Amino acid sequence: MKGSDFIRAVANRYASQLQLCYPQxxxxxxxxxxxxxxxxxxxxxxxxxxxxxxxxxxxxxxxIIYARHLFDxxxxxxxxxxxxxxxxxxxxxxxxxxxxxxEETPLSxxxxxxxxxxxxxxxxxxxxxSCIELFRQMLRDEFRPDDFTFxxxxxxxxxxFNKVMQCxxxxxxxxxxxxxxxxxxxxxxxxxxxxxxxxxxxxxLFDEIDTKDELSWTTIVxxxxxxxxxxxxxxxxxxxxEKLAVAWNAMISGYVHCNRYDEAVDxxxxxxxxxxxxxxxxxxxxxxxxxxxxxxxxxxQVHCYVLRTEAKPTLDFSLPVNNALxxxxxxxxxxxxxxxxxxxxPVRDIVSWNAILSGYVNAGRIDxxxxxxxxxxxRNHLTWNVMISGLAQxxxxxxxxxxxxxxxxxxxxxxxxxxxxxxxxxSMLGALENGRQLHAQxxxxxxxSSLSAxxxxxxxxARCGVVEASNLLFLTMPYLDSVSWNAMIAALGQHGHGIQxxxxxxxxxxxxxxxxxxxxxxxxxxxxxxxxxKESQYYFNLMGRLYGITPGEDHYxxxxxxxxxxxxxxxxxxxxxxxxxxxxxxxWEALLAGCRxxxxxxxxxxxxxxxxxxxxxxxxxxxxxxxxxxxxxxxxDAANARKLMRDRGVRKEPGCSWVEVxxxxxxxLVDDTVHPEVQAVYSYLNKLVPxxxxxxxxxxxxxxxxxxxxxxxxxVLSAHxEKLAVAxxxxxxxxGATVRVFKNLRICGDCHNAFKFMSKVVGxxxxxxxxxxxHHFRDSQCSCGDYW
DNA sequence: GTAGGGTTAG
Numbered sequence: 037m038k039g040s041d042f043i044r045a046v047a048n049r050y051a052s053q054l055q056l057c058y059p060q061x062x063x064x065x066x067x068x069x070x071x072x073x074x075x076x077x078x079x080x081x082x083x084x085x086x087x088x089x090x091x092x093x094x095x096x097x098x099x100i101i102y103a104r105h106l107f108d109x110x111x112x113x114x115x116x117x118x119x120x121x122x123x124x125x126x127x128x129x130x131x132x133x134x135x136x137x138x139e140e141t142p143l144s145x146x147x148x149x150x151x152x153x154x155x156x157x158x159x160x161x162x163x164x165x166s167c168i169e170l171f172r173q174m175l176r177d178e179f180r181p182d183d184f185t186f187x188x189x190x191x192x193x194x195x196x197f198n199k200v201m202q203c204x205x206x207x208x209x210x211x212x213x214x215x216x217x218x219x220x221x222x223x224x225x226x227x228x229x230x231x232x233x234x235x236x237x238x239x240x241l242f243d244e245i246d247t248k249d250e251l252s253w254t255t256i257v258x259x260x261x262x263x264x265x266x267x268x269x270x271x272x273x274x275x276x277x278e279k280l281a282v283a284w285n286a287m288i289s290g291y292v293h294c295n296r297y298d299e300a301v302d303x304x305x306x307x308x309x310x311x312x313x314x315x316x317x318x319x320x321x322x323x324x325x326x327x328x329x330x331x332x333x334x335x336x337q338v339h340c341y342v343l344r345t346e347a348k349p350t351l352d353f354s355l356p357v358n359n360a361l362x363x364x365x366x367x368x369x370x371x372x373x374x375x376x377x378x379x380x381x382p383v384r385d386i387v388s389w390n391a392i393l394s395g396y397v398n399a400g401r402i403d404x405x406x407x408x409x410x411x412x413x414x415r416n417h418l419t420w421n422v423m424i425s426g427l428a429q430x431x432x433x434x435x436x437x438x439x440x441x442x443x444x445x446x447x448x449x450x451x452x453x454x455x456x457x458x459x460x461x462x463s464m465l466g467a468l469e470n471g472r473q474l475h476a477q478x479x480x481x482x483x484x485s486s487l488s489a490x491x492x493x494x495x496x497x498a499r500c501g502v503v504e505a506s507n508l509l510f511l512t513m514p515y516l517d518s519v520s521w522n523a524m525i526a527a528l529g530q531h532g533h534g535i536q537x538x539x540x541x542x543x544x545x546x547x548x549x550x551x552x553x554x555x556x557x558x559x560x561x562x563x564x565x566x567x568x569x570k571e572s573q574y575y576f577n578l579m580g581r582l583y584g585i586t587p588g589e590d591h592y593x594x595x596x597x598x599x600x601x602x603x604x605x606x607x608x609x610x611x612x613x614x615x616x617x618x619x620x621x622x623x624w625e626a627l628l629a630g631c632r633x634x635x636x637x638x639x640x641x642x643x644x645x646x647x648x649x650x651x652x653x654x655x656x657x658x659x660x661x662x663x664x665x666x667x668x669x670x671x672x673d674a675a676n677a678r679k680l681m682r683d684r685g686v687r688k689e690p691g692c693s694w695v696e697v698x699x700x701x702x703x704x705l706v707d708d709t710v711h712p713e714v715q716a717v718y719s720y721l722n723k724l725v726p727x728x729x730x731x732x733x734x735x736x737x738x739x740x741x742x743x744x745x746x747x748x749x750x751x752v753l754s755a756h757x758e759k760l761a762v763a764x765x766x767x768x769x770x771x772g773a774t775v776r777v778f779k780n781l782r783i784c785g786d787c788h789n790a791f792k793f794m795s796k797v798v799g800x801x802x803x804x805x806x807x808x809x810x811h812h813f814r815d816s817q818c819s820c821g822d823y824w
Numbered sequence: 825g826t827a828g829g830g831t832t833a834g
Contacts, residue, residue: 092825119825152826159827187827194828223828254829261830285830320831359832366833390833398834422834453834488834 047086050075054086057093065097072102088117095124115145119153126157143177151177152184159192167192168202183218186210190224194231203228223251230259235268250280257283261290279312289321297329315347316354323360332368339364359387366395390418397426417451425457428464436461437470452478452486459492466778466805468500469699485514491523498527501776501803501810518549526558531810532819534566538575553585560594564601565809567823572598589615593622600630601823605639621650628660633824640664648680655681655688693761693779697768704760713764721754721763728793731816736786758787758804766798774801782806783824792816 053071057064072090075082082090087106094103100121107113107121118141125134134157141150151174158166171189174181181189190206193199207225210216222245229238242248242256253276260269269290273283284307291300304322307314319342326335339361342351351357358381365374371392378384378392389412396405409423420443427436440458443450450458455478462471475493478484490513497505506527513520521544528537541559544551556579563572576595579585592615599608608627612619624647631640644661651657658681665674681688694703708714725733735754758779765775783806795802795813802813812819 088825095825114825116825121825123826147825149826154826156826182826184826189827191828220828227828251828258829280829282830287830289831315830317831324832354831356832361832363833385832387833392833394834416833418833425834457834 046080047082050080050082051086051089054089054093057097060096064093065099068093068097085116088114088120091117092120095120098124098128100124100128115141115147115150119150122150123153123156126154127160129161131157131161131163146177146179148174148179148182148185151179152182152188155185155188155192159188159195162195164192164194164196164199181209181213181215183215183221186213186215186221187218187224190221190228194224194228199228200232200234203232219245219247219249219252223249223255226252226255226259230255230262233263235259235263235265250278250282253278254280254282254286258286261286264294266290266294266296279310281307281313281315281318284312285315285317285321288318288325292321292325292328295328297325297331300325301331301334314345316351316357319351320354320356320360323357323364327360327364327367330367332364332370335364335368353382355381355383355385355388359385359391362388362391362395366391366398369399371395371399371401386414386416386419389414390416390422393419394422394426397422397430400430402426402430402432417448417454420448421451421453421457424454425460428457428460431464433461433463433465433467437465437467452483452489455483455486456488456492459489459496463492463496463499465701466500466694466776467696467701468497468502468776469696471496471500487513487515487517487520491517491519494520494523494527498523498530499805501774501805503527503531503533503810516547516549518544518552518555521547521549522552522554522558525555525562529558529562529565531812532565532821534562534568534571537562537566538568538571541575551579551583551585553579553588553591556585556587557590557594560591560598564594564598565820565824567598567602567821569598569602569604589617589620589622592619593626596623597626597629600627601633603630603634605630605634605636619646621647621654624650625656628657632660632664635667637664637668652684653686655686658686659688689780691757691779691781693757693777695761695765695775695777697765702761702764704757704764706757707755708757708760711760711764714760716767717760717763718754720767721759724763724794724797725754727797728790731793731796733790733793736789756784756787758783758806759790762791762794762802762804766794766800772800774803776803777805779804779806782808783811788818788822788824792818 050071054068057068068090087110091103091106094100094106103121103124107117110117118137122134122137125131125137134154138154151170155167155170158170167189171181171185174185186206193202193206203225210221210225215221222241226238226241229241238256238259242252245252253272257269257272260266260272266287269287273287276283284303288300288303291297291303300322304318307318319338323335323338326332326338342348342357345351358377361377362374365371365377374392374395378388381388393405393408393412396402396408405423405426409419412419420439424436424439424443427433427439437458440450440454440461443454455474459471459474462468462474471493478486478489483489490509494506494509497503497509506524510516510520510524521540525537525540525544528540537559541551541555544555556575559575560572563569563575572595576587576591579587579591592611596608596611599605599611608630612623624643628640628643628647631637631643641661641664644657644664647654647657648661658677662674662677665671665677690705692703692705694701702711704711704714711717758777761777762775765777769775783804788811791802791804791811791813793816796816804811804813809820809824811824
């Protein structure tokens with residue numbers, strides 16, 4: 037054998053070995069390295085086709101550095117090696133370098149494949165306009181577009197909005213160039229029509245394809261799914277002779293996204309029994325289905341199946357499967373299970389981190405959430421949104437607003453969801469001015485038609501005491517969903533407009549929106565705040581009978597609440613005994629609140645004792661129990677209840693009230709000595725009280741629940757935090773402006789009485805939001821009708 | 825050496 041023949045034989049041998057590196061797997065990278073190092077060890081210098089092959093393998097394994105190293109050793113790289121490397125740069129997201137490479141390649145050695153590769157680069161980086169531009173340049177440079185060119189350009193076009201015109205033009209060109217005989221080109225055209233929402237055109241074209249391949253079928257099926265025409269998609273899938281897993285997977289995820297969970301699970305089961313291969317896509321969708329539908333046991337079963345199947349090695353490493361499992365366990369209150377999966381994952385991405393973060397936050401485990409947030413290697417919009425709204429939901433409004441600002445300063449432009457979170461923070465703080473500013477920013481950014489932000493604003497205005505603004509927003513929002521209706525009904529209810537709340541509910545039904553369990557919770561609350569006993573019973577029964585919603589403990593608790601507030605303890609008792617489960621904390625709490633209002637000491641003490649047994653760390657029950665004893669004059673028992681509380685290390689949440697004045701929040705505690713202007717507040721009150729007394733105000737010292745001398749009691753009364761905050765606001769707000777004060781606990785009975793007289797004396801409206809509801813004091817009346 | 829479908833976090 038001659039030397040040159042020998043070298044050719046070795047080269048062929050290497051070439052056939054390199055062929056084993058396709059298609060790309062983890063193993064093929066190390067195989068390529070082995071072959072390459074073999075060449076180096078034996079002093080073999082690859083050239084020409086073999087070198088291109090090596091560059092191509094490295095390029096495709098995202099080992100661009102190796103590929104580039106080899107490439108730089110070639111004095112005059114040919115078009116094939118340039119194409120491989122250019123594509124590698126594009127696919128790694130480095131379009132700039134790819135583009136540079138394209139421009140540096142002389143026109144004389146370019147070919148159509150080279151143009152196609154660059155177009156692919158733009159397409160993969162979602163730059164549809166550059167796809168078109170380069171396509172035009174290709175024509176100017178007098179290269180013939182082929183089937184690959186059209187497929188790629190159309191693929192790029194499918195990623196841009198507003199491309200109906202270009203699509204039609206390209207369709208024409210396809211017909212002119214004769215590339216319309218290629219199924220791949222027609223598939224790409226169908227895909228663009230699909231993405232324009234033109235399903236009629238898409239279907240017409242699909243029907244005209246003589247040689248439909250798998251992709252033709254999956255394109256049209258997924259097209260229907262994307263355009264929410266699930267039934268049309270299903271009809272095609274059922275009629276297909278070949279069972280394509282891709283089409284079935286698309287159906288499953290489509291059903292999940294439309295909340296059609298039964299059909300999703302059904303489809304998955306059929307897939308299994310028909311022997312269609314279940315891959316990571318199907319598993320991911322069905323697990324996500326279980327997460328959304330709360331199907332814990334089925335989800336766990338699928339998880340077990342994943343662990344047992346022969347595909348386990350690949351599924352174990354599958355990011356989407358693991359991420360879906362994290363969400364499944366988070367949504368089923370098993371955050372620690374989710375965490376274990378997270379900890380065992382060999383590779384994690386931002387989705388995994390966000391999933392756990394939202395798990396912690398939604399479970400109220402905000403401390404762990406904070407730690408997790410601070411440790412995240414990467415954050416995106418969702419990360420911030422989850423954290424901000426999580427802080428809002430867990431009572432950390434101030435921190436949430438700080439985070440919102442931090443988000444902006446770190447260069448993230450908040451979207452409507454972030455605004456919704458920040459607005460919720462304002463809701464809980466009662467930070468009306470701040471909330472108004474956020475509203476203004478939304479309008480400026482053109483985000484004010486957003487549903488999530490709008491719904492948050494409805495709640496914010498209501499929770500800040502301006503229910504009229506909520507109503508105005510509700511009436512002018514371009515789109516409403518059930519959350520909007522629920523928010524508005526709740527807003528009316530909190531402010532004591534029970535009848536209007538019920539009227540709105542009827543309008544909701546007329547608008548064709550189906551009520552959910554939240555709707556009925558807000559309805560029952562509204563009835564409670566307005567004392568609408570008959571109505572509450574009516575809607576409670578309606579919920580199950582007409583809408584098939586099984587009342588939960590929370591619904592029962594609210595019904596009990598309405599009855600107890602009306603003093604109907606016997607009926608409340610009947611409701612409790614009719615419950616299909618043991619009464620929990622919410623029910624006892626409702627009972628206790630009613631007993632407190634009506635001075636039903638015996639029953640109240642029973643309820644409080646049950647409550648203390650159920651949640652021994654909750655301060656309110658001890659305080660109420662102690663207060664009940666005190667009301668009955670049983671000071672020893674009262675003291676014992678407080679002692680029990682101390683012995684168990686339970687601290688009473690101190691009463692505090694706050695008010696926004698000149699865009700600053702002023703906080704007052706009981707007997708406050710901290711606020712810089714508190715002395716002025718006390719002397720203002722001392723001037724006001726005699727005037728109130730002239731109108732008939734008698735300080736009601738029974739609300740001072742310490743066993744002290746009665747002359748001191750009146751002084752303690754006037755130092756209540758809500759009185760201080762109201763007085764401060766009266767002093768500092770412009771003449772005639774409505775006072776809006778917030779309190780973390782329920783308003784004290786004497787303060788409630790005092791504010792009625794105060795509103796008359798100063799001729800202004802005083803609005804107080806306490807832990808339960810709103811009180812509008814106007815002209816010696818309160819909107820709650822002394823019913824709270 | 826170039827194309828195209830289905831998955832996960834609020």
